[in-house]
Amino acid sequence: MSELQHKIEQALQTVYDPDFPLVDIYTLGLIYTITIQEKEKKIAIVMSFTTPVCPMADYLLESVKNAAQTVAEDYEITVETTFEPMWNPSMIRDEDLKRMFDQ
Numbered sequence: 575m576s577e578l579q580h581k582i583e584q585a586l587q588t589v590y591d592p593d594f595p596l597v598d599i600y601t602l603g604l605i606y607t608i609t610i611q612e613k614e615k616k617i618a619i620v621m622s623f624t625t626p627v628c629p630m631a632d633y634l635l636e637s638v639k640n641a642a643q644t645v646a647e648d649y650e651i652t653v654e655t656t657f658e659p660m661w662n663p664s665m666i667r668d669e670d671l672k673r674m675f676d677q
Contacts, residue, residue: 586599589638603665604624607620616650619651621655622661623661
């Protein structure tokens with residue numbers, strides 16, 4: 575994993591879904607992929623929501639983009655949504671969840 579990838583993942587751990595205020599969206603498993611194109615200075619993030627009718631979708635999309643931008647200022651960042659596969663609680667990252675509650 576690149577240093578930039580790691581920094582983006584850490585930045586995304588500061589974004590919370592209002593429906594799950596104790597667990598960040600990265601730990602929830604809502605971030606599916608982060609693709610970094612170094613030469614083109616582009617980052618594409620693919621994410622989902624806990625429900626397709628998420629009333630906070632626009633807020634979360636903007637929050638993800640802003641969080642990534644804080645560590646990748648010179649990059650063009652796009653955030654796309656998908657529901658393939660549909661998010662479910664089994665996608666929560668156990669190791670990250672344990673880390674959060676062990677602190």
